[in-house]
Amino acid sequence: MAQSLKFCYQFLVNNFFILLLIPLSIAILIKTMFTSPEEIMCMYNSMHLTSVHLLCASFVVVYILTLFVVWRPRPVYLVDYALFKPPRSYRVSFAGFIEHVRMGRLFSEPKSVHFQMKILERSGLGENTCLPPALHYIPPTPTMAMAREEAELIIFSAMDSLLQKTGIKPRDVDILILNCSLFSPTPSLTAMVINKYKMRSNIRSFNLSGMGCSAGLISIDLARDLLQRYPNSNAVVISTEILTPNSYKGKERAMLLPNCLFRMGGAALLLSNRRADRRRAKYRLAHVVRTHKGADDKSYGCVSQEEDSEGNVGIKLNIDLMAVAGEALKSNITTIGPLVLPASEQILFALSLFGRKIINFKWKPYIPDFKQAFEHFCIHAGGRAVIDELQKNLRLTNEQVEASRMTLHRFGNTSSSSLWYELSYIESKGRMKKGDRVWQIAFGSGFKCNSAVWKCNRTIKLPVEGPWADCIDKYPVHIPEVVKL
Template identity: 50%
Template sequence: MADEKKQNLENKSLLSQPLLEREKNSLPNFFLSVKLKYVKLGYHYLVSNAMYLTLMPVLCMIFAHISTFTADDLWNQLKLNLVTVVLSSTSIVFTGTVYFMSRPRKVYLVDFSCYKPGPAHITSRELFMQLSAASEIFTEQSLAFQKKILEKSGFGEMTYAPKSLMQVPPNQSMAESWRESEMVMFGAIDDLLAKTGVKPRDIGILVVNSSLFNPTPSLSARIVNHYKLRGNILSYNLGGMGCSAGLISVDLAKDLLQVHPNSYALVVSTENITRNWYFGNDRSMLVTNCLFRMGAAAVLLSNRIFDRRRSKYQLMRTVRTHKGADDKSFNCVLQREDPDTQRVGVSLSKDLMVIAGEALKTNITTLGPLVLPVSEQLLFFVTLVAKKVFKMKIKPYIP
C-alpha cells in the first residue's frame, strides 16, 4: 500500500513537471506580448498625433517670441501694417464663411423602428410544413427540401407570416398584398413617430424600397396619402434592387439631406411575400419561401443641428459597390417563370455566396482607407512594398 502511494506521488510529480516548465516558458511570452501591445499602442498614438506633436514646438517658439514684445511695440506694428491687417482679416472671414457654407452637412439617425406582427401571425416550422403539404402543389421531394432548408436557415418557432398564406388555399390577391404592406409599413412608422415626437408634416424627404411589390399608386404615395404629408415632399419609391435596397435608400436620403437644409428624411424598407410566394417545385425558387418573412423597418434621418444630442447615431460614410456589369452577379438573383408550371418566383443561384463574398471584399477594400487610422494604413503600405517590390517573404499585414 505504501509502495503504491509512493509510486502515485512520483507519477504526479512527473506529470506536473512538464506543466510547470510550460508555465515558466509561457511567462516570458506573455510579458513579450504585453510589451508588443504597448509598443503598438505607442506607435498608433505617435502616428495619429504626429501633426500635433510636430506643431507644438513651433507654436511654443512663436509664443515665446511674441511674449518679448510690449503692448506699444505691437500697436506700432499694427499701425504700420494697417492695410495688411485689414486684408488678412477680410480673407480669413471670407474663407471661413465659404468653408462653413460648403462643408458637408452632418446626417443623424434620430431613431428607428422595426415592426413586430401580432401573435396571430406567428408561424412555426411545423405549421409551415403543414400548410405546404395541405396546398397539394409541392412534391414529396420539394417538401423534404423545404424542411431541410428551414432547419439549416436558423428560423425559430416564432417567425411571422401574413394570414393570407396561412389558409388553404392561400389568397394571393392584390387586396391581401396591400393589406400586408400597409400593416407592416404603417406599424413601423407609427412606432417611430411616437418615439421621436416628430409630426408627419415635418418630414421633407420620403424614400421607400420594396424589391418585388411595386403597385400603382406606389408604396411611397400610399404613405403620403395615409399620413397627409406636405405637398412639397421629395418622395422616392425604389424597386427591383434586392436586399441591398435598404442601404441604397439610406444613401439616397443622405445625398438629399446634403442639399436640403433643416430637413427630416423618412426611410422605409419592406418586402411583400403575399404576392411573391412561390408555389412550384423548382428548387432554386423554393429557397426564398424558406428565407423570407413579413416585416418592415422605418428610419428617421435628420440634418438639424438640434437633433445631434438626441440622435442614436451619426452617419459618417456610405460606400456602394455595384457588380451588375458582371453576368454572374447580374443573374445570381433573378425573378423568372419556372419552365414546368410557368409560375413566377425568385431564383437564387448557387454562386450567390461566392459573388456576395467578392462584392464584400471589394467594398471593404474601398472602405478601409476611409475608416482605418493612418498608422494602420502605413503598416499595410510598408508590408505591401516589402512583399511586392523587395520580394521579402513576409505575411501580408491585415489591419
C-alpha cells in the same frame, strides 16, 4: 510577444502626431519662457507689418472660414426609428411550416418537402418568425388585395410608431422614400402613405423597387443626397418587403430557399439636417459606401426573379452567391477602409496591396482589423451562411455578430429592414454608448454590397421600446448547427 509588438506599433502610428506635438510644444514653451517682452516686440517690429497687411490677413481668414461653412456637408442625423412587430397569431413554427408545405399541394413532392426541412434545420431561424395571413391559408391565396393588406399593416404600423416616438406631424415631412423590391403596385406604396397620412402636395417622394436586401442603405444614401440639397429639412425612410405575392409554388431547389428564410418585417426612420434635432437625435451619419458589381455577368445573374420550367415565378439563388458576395465585400472594404481605419491598419493594408501587385500576387491579402474602427457591427441577416462568412472574413468575435444571429433567429430574413432590427437589439442590450461607431453591411441583387457608418450621438438608455422589449432578456440563445425536425 507578437501581440505586444502589434500594440506598440498601433500606438506609435495612430498617435504619431500627438507624440510629435508634445516635445515640440515643450520646446516652444521653454523658448518663450526665456524670451523677454522686449525681444518679442523687437521681432514684431522687424516684420514691418502695417494696418493694410493686418486688414488683408483678416479678410483672407474670414473668406476661408466663410467658404468652409458654406461648402462643408450638412450633418445628417437619425432622429429615431420604429420597427414593425408582427402579431403573435402570424407565428410560423417549424412543425407548422412543414405541415403547411405537405398539405398545400404546392410542394407535395417528397423531395421538395425534405429539402425545405433540411434548409430549416440549418437556417438559424427560431420558432417565432412570422408570415403574412395569405401564406397561412391552405393553399396560399397571394392576391393583390391581400398583398396590399400586408403592406398597409407593416408600413402603417411602423409609421404610426415613428410619428409617436418623434412627435413629428405628417404634414411636416419634407421627403418620403420607400423601398420594397418585389411588390410595386400602382398607385405606388409612397402614394399609399401620402394618402393615408394626408401629407402635403409638395412633398418629394421616391419609390424604390427591384434593388434587393441592400435597398435600405440605398434609400439612406438617397436621403442623404437630398438633405444635402435642401437645408432645414427632414426625410422619412421606410424599408420593407411584401411576401404575400412572392411565395414560390414550384419544385426547383434554388428557388425554394427564399421560402424558408424570408419573413415579415419593416422599419421607418426619421432623418434630419436641422440643427435643432442634433441634441435629440440618436445617430449621425458618417459614411455611405455603395459597391455595384452588375457589370460582371456572374454577379448580375446570381440573384434573380424568374420563371421555372413550369412557369412558376420565384427568386433564384445561384450556387456561386457566396463567392460573388465575397468579391463585392472586398471591393466595398477597399473603398470604406481609408475612410474609417486608423493609420496603423491603412499602412499594413497598403503594404499588402503593394506586395501583391508588384512582388508576388500569391501573397495572402491583409484583412484590416475593423474592430479598431467600429464598436458594433450590423451584418444583414440574410442567412446563417452569410453571417458565418463575414464573421470569418472580418475576423469578428461571436459577440460582434450576436445581433445578426439573434435577429435571424427571432425575426428571420426581413430583407432591407433587418439591419434596423439588429441595431435595436444592440440598444436593447444596453450596449450603445455615446461616441460608439456602427458599421451596417448589406447585400442585394444586381449584385450589390452597401455600407453605412453611424456615430452614436447620445447614450441609449434602457428600457428601449420596440420589437425586442418582451424578449430581450431571453437572448442571446444557443443556436445549434442542426435542429432536428
